[in-house]
Amino acid sequence: MILLGLSPGETRIYKDKVRKRGRTLMILFLASLLLFPLVYLLFGAGWVPARPRYNRDLEMPVAMVQTAGGIGTAFLYNETELLTARHVVEDMEVGEEVTLTFSNADPPITTTARIVWKDPDTSPPGDINYYLNDVARLELIQPTDLPEDFPRLYLGDSDGITARTPVVLIGYPDGNSSTTTGTISNEEAMGADIFQLDVSAYPGNSGGPLITEDTEEVIGILIAGRTEEFQGINFAIKVNNID
Structure with missing residues (x-):
């Protein structure tokens, strides 16, 4: 055929x-x-790690700060020290203690820290210098309360960070752990060298780390936000401007 x-x-x-x-x-x-x-x-089996939108380990070293005056946020940046906003501990003196809760640890860890430094600027709230110097440092009283392999955040370089840079903000609004994402909306704000953010933040977020999605490094600390009709406009001090 x-x-x-x-x-x-x-x-x-x-x-x-x-x-x-x-x-x-x-x-x-x-x-x-x-x-x-x-x-x-x-x-799926982890032979090649797929990169998530953000690393969940970034949340673990972020702690809720409890004082007699309210709630704020701080983050561990070395084995024993944390950074926060000065106004979180405004009415306290260097040497006084605060309660920290690392809610995203497994299990959650509650410990204490001592205020070891507050920026000495005496500008009143509302003055731009108040926001430019809104930083304080805390030190763990019992570092052994945290496991030896407990993660920490790394300070990056805020110079060269431009508008539309994707960022992550971690904090404790109203005492509840919160992680939100957004972008840098302006490299300057209020006539000063601070970031303006398009990231959700509320009372309790103050002192929380602003982290780039790309490098997963801290480039700022949340210090303030607008209210009422301008709610949603928030500000962070740049890490390169911290003494």
């Missing part, structure tokens, strides 16, 4: 082409069947 219209030699050539094409299609079909399990092994 031969294919109509072809000579015996042409028929053999045609059949060879059909067989080759069939083998190619079969190889492609088998490859497609293997593709899904290969992708699963690479990413």
Whole structure:
């Protein structure tokens, strides 16, 4: 039996082409069947780590600060010290103690810290210098309350950070752990060298770290936000401006 219209030699050539094409299609079909399990092994099983929108470990070293005056946020930036906004501990003196709760640790950890430094600027609230110097440092009283491998945040470089840079803000609005994402909306604000943010923040977020999604480093500390009709406009001091 031969294919109509072809000579015996042409028929053999045609059949060879059909067989080759069939083998190619079969190889492609088998490859497609293997593709899904290969992708699963690479990413689902952890052979190649897939990068999340943000690293959940960024939340663990962020603590709720409780004082007689209210609630704020602080974050661990070395083995024993934390940074926060000065107004979180405004009515307290250097040497006094605050309660810290690392709610995102597993299990949550409650400990205490001592105020070891407050920016000495005496500008009244509302003055731009008040916001430019709104920083305080805390030190753990019992560092052993945290596990040896407890994560910490790393201070980055706020110079060169431009508008539309994706960022993560972590804090404790109303005492509840919160992680929100957004962007830097302006590299300067209120006529000063501070970030303006398009990131949700509320009372209790003060002192929380502003982290770049790209490098996962702290580039700012939340210090203030607008209220009422301008709610949603928030501000952070740049880490390069912290003494």
